[in-house]
Amino acid sequence: MEYDADEMMTVAAARALTGDQRVFVGIGLPSTAANLARRTHAPELVLIYESGAIGAKPGRLPASIGDGVLADTADAVVSVPEMFNYWLQAGRIDIGFLGAAQLDRFGNINTTVIGDYADPAVRLPGAGGAPEIAASCGDVLVVMRQNRRNFVDRVDFVTSVGHGRGPGDREALGLRGAGPTLIITDLGVLRPDPDTRELVLTALHPGVTVDQMIAATGWPLRVAASLSTTPPPTDAELTALRRLKEAR
Secondary structure (H helix, E strand, O other), X not given: OOOOHHHHHHHHHHHOOOOXXXXXXXXXXXXXXXXXXXXXXXXXXXXEOOOOEEOOOOOOOOOOOOOHHHHHHOOEEOOHHHHHHHHHOOOOOOEEEEOOOEEEOOOOEEOOEEEOXXXXXXXOOOOOOHHHHHHHOOEEEEEOOOOXXXXXXXXXXXXXXXXXXXXXXXXXXOOOOOOEEEEEOOOEEEEEOOOXXXXXXXXXXXXXXXXXXXXXXXXXXXXXXXXXXXXXXXXHXXXXXXXXXXXX
């Protein structure tokens, strides 16, 4: 089956979720990928949404964290203070799955403003629970489309801390989780260097070149010595994804 770049990105992101991981899911691309994973290779995945739904099993993609389908299909629904104080901040969530408007070379996320904070060119939706997700989940996965406007050397505003400006910054801030460990885009996959914490290209999606990846990145992108190619989506994955998007 033929597929487009968004479908490749979503399938690659879904594959990153396995087993019965507890995943704090953001709306949009992260939610699509997480629900695809649960419908395909990871049926025991525990999807958690900021509104308090734990173990949600929506039959369609939720429109927002307040969509009733999440509470209707959840194993449990708790209050927002309990969700953050007991589940998230206490380190009981394995994966935080986020999107971003801007991402920089150290995995810091901006969802607040584009431009100067006092006089922005664009005012974005804001933080929501993302700063706490980025701070406290065991690992953070980010899925987003890639171009020079949103893959920048330094974000205009740090909404959610990734790896700060390099090694030791998360520890200095007392952040519990490992921060962004995997960035999946419509072009390929990046991971933080274990020493510098700078994001490095580790895999390309089929048909994408290193030059294309470099051209879509707003900093001098490093390329891993053992660069791999993402396996293309299977027919089963594409069928499940398209059915999920069509569900109403």
